[in-house]
Amino acid sequence: MEHGPGMLRDGAILLAFGLACVLLFRRLGLGATLGYLVAGAVVGPHVLGLVGGAESMLGFAEFGITLLLFLVGLELNPQRLWRLKHDIFGLGLLQVVLCGVGLMGVLMLARFSPAAALALGLPLALSSTAQVLPMLQSVGRLRTPFGERAFSVLLFQDLSIVPLIAILAAMSRAPANLDATPGWVVGVQTLTAVIGLVLAGRFLLRPLFRLIGRLGEREMFVFAGLFTVVASAALMASLGLSTALGAFIAGVMLADSPYRHELEADVEPFRSVLLGLFFLAVGMMLDLGAIADRPLFVLGMAVAVIGVKTGVIFALGLAFRMGWREALALGLLLSQGGEFGFVLFTQAQAGLLIEPATASLFGAVVTVSMAFTPFLMRYTGRIRAEPRRADDEMPEGPSSDGASALVIGYGRFGQTVAQMLILQRIKVTLIDQDPEMIETAGSFGAKVYYGDGTRMDLLRQAGAAEAQLLMFCPDGDAIDADFLHGVAAAFPGASVFVRAYDRRSMIRIAGGPVAGAVREVIESAVCMARMAMGALEIDDDDIDRVEHEYRRRDEERLREQSDTGDLRAGIERIITENRELAGES
Structure with missing residues (x-):
């Protein structure tokens, strides 16, 4: 895109069309992704031609995928990741x-x-990480057994990008590059980078x-x-590896940190904006001319991709002891082409394995499958909403840590x-703002997360919507009625209790x-007075009558x-001298 006023104009157009389409498609229940794709296609060079420079914007917006993998890493501590190794x-x-292999067979039947x-x-x-993971997060399925299997795949x-690029390089018909790094060196560099x-x-x-x-x-x-x-992604990029992989590892390393929820709340807005721009750029790059020239081929190939991947993943799900409903839902969820397909098509084109027109045509196939x-996704929800038998896989739990209670202020x-x-076996998430207290609590075995518990975004990241x-219970008197009304509106399913500092x-x-x-x-003061009497x-x-009378006076005065x-107000109800209790009733 242009710089200066032209860039601002293009940005305003993109945001306006993106906002309008996402609102419309959300209202229709079709999700934000399709809205972004349609908005990008409309403003792109093949329809209205209002905005150009999709390639440069796509390179910038792909950082949203990197941020997404960092946030996912924050949800997965090393122990949990090790538990998913088989998946x-x-x-x-x-x-x-x-x-x-299955799609290769379909393409050979199509005379490739x-x-x-x-x-x-x-x-x-490959499937679309940028599309599937936000969908799973939005419906609270990412941390469920179903969501973990989808994430594992x-x-x-994402890990397979490097070996796939190596395979395409080995098949290349282009003149050999004598300066290319040997595969074993790349492997050593990757392992060193991960350890670092x-x-x-x-x-x-x-x-x-x-x-x-x-x-x-x-x-x-x-x-x-x-x-x-950025630093973890840059390290991986310098070695020619996946930037998203570096960010993911950095996230995993901080998943057990007390600062996890604060990081999630701070990075999430950037991830959302950049992923929106990513899908806008994908929509802008959609070659409608290629679709217009061969509409049946593009549509048919998109359906073939969805069908083959759904069938294969469904069969694998059954082999991995998933119920048939969940196996079918997993197949449908991961049936689209993915954003890394565009990268690999470019590699194949550079290796003279496919023509530029073919790369453009299959880019359209990927985009249509994403649409x-x-x-x-709506259909998978209906499939998985069917009643379960008692011996079926464990039911889905809430996102975040799955805690039933959040205690803010430790x-x-x-x-x-x-x-x-x-003690009552209620799962609790603890949040506090004092790092020294957090470290002290940790030395006694308590896991306390750092963060400002009066921020709605942090409460949401910590699981308040499911609690x-x-x-x-914070120190001071930062809580007021306006804040509590906001909490009740944002998290209507939770009962709210407040520790007040004083009257x-x-x-x-x-x-x-x-x-x-x-x-x-x-309560502690009343307890001491009872002990003294x-x-x-x-x-x-x-003693009971005295306590009852004190509480009555105190409640009326506070009201x-x-x-x-x-x-x-109510100063006459303050007890300032010895009086007969009977005479005060």
């Missing part, structure tokens, strides 16, 4: 190989040479985020998060609340939609203060 290297490997059929079939075997596909990222994550990144947490500068978290992604995905108050909930309890805090939250609010010291051998019934906003 990654078993199901994932078989999917790429068998789908590639074996070399061209293989050069096209392997890229078509997609992760292996692992060590950097443990010994450099965690101390860096700990320092930033102590400084309390939220903007520095944004910078540090983007630095982490089918929102419809197929000071002296929050610790008691959290420990009592845990049943939101327990706000002023109680007045600030008056009228807020809370299931319960407690002043920090009132007991030490004087006062009868238990009298008047909340209604008027005046701390002096």
Whole structure:
């Protein structure tokens, strides 16, 4: 795109069309991806011609895929990733190989040479990580057994980019490049880079985020998060490897960090915007002329890709002991072509394995297959919504950590609340802003995440949308009624409880939609007063009457203060001298 005013004009046009189409397609229940693709095609050179430079924008927007893999890595600690190894290297490997061979056979039936059929079939075997993972996240399925299997396949596909490029290079008919790096050297470089990222994550990144947490500068978290992604991606790119793989490894190394939720909340907006631009660019690059010249071929080949991949993945799912509904849903979900197909088509073209017109034609096939995905996603939802038998695979759980309760603030108050909930076997996610307290809690075995629990985006990342309890126990009086109304609107399924610092805090939250609010010291003070009266051998019934009278006066006074906003309201109810309890009733 042009620089200066022209770039601003192009940006405004892209955003306007993207916004309009996404709103329309969301309203129709077809998802944002199809809206972006259509918007890009409309403003692109083949329809209205309002915006150009799709190739340069695509290169920039592909960073959104890198950010996506970083966020996915944050969801997968090393132990969980190790648990998925059979799905990654078993199901994932078989999917790429068998789908590639199956599509190669279809292309040979369409009278392509074996070399061209293989050069096209392997890229078509890959699915769209950029399309599938956000869809799974949006419906809360990414951390379920079904979502983990889909992710495992997609992760292996990303890992397979390097060997697929090597295969295409070995098949190349172009003049040999004597300066090319031997395959074993690439393998050693890859292993070294991965080990380097692992060590950097443990010994450099965690101390860096700990320092930033102590400084309390939220903007520095944004910078540090983007630095982490860019640096890891740049390291991999310098070795000719997948940038998304580097970002993913960096994310995995920080998945056990207390700063995970803060990083997710800070990086997520960049990921969303860049992925939107990516699909806009893909839509702009859609060669409508190629489709117009051979519409039946493009449509038929897109259907063939979907059919072959669905059938192969369905059979593999059954072989890996999935129920038939989930196996079919997985096949439909991963049946489209993927964004890395464009990269591999370019490699095949450079190796003189296919003509430029063929690369353009199959780019259109990939885009059309991606356009089918929102419809197929709706169908998979219907398939998987059928009732399960008791012995079927475990039901889907919520996203994030699957916690039933979020405790925000892990000071002296929050610790008691959290420990009592845990004693009842309620799964709890703990959030606090004090790095020193987090480290101290960690030394006692408590896992506390760093973050500002009054930020809606961070609460959402931590799983508030699926939680049943939101327990706000921070120091100070940062909570007010307006904030609580926002929480209730954003997370209507959760019961909200608030720890109030004093009477002023109680007045600030008056009228807020809370299931319960407690002043920090009132219960302990009442308890001590009862103990003191007991030490004087006062009868238990009298002690109960005194407590009841105090609470009645206190509640009435607090109600008047909340209604008027005046701390002096109800002053006559303050007990300032010894009086007969009977005479006060």
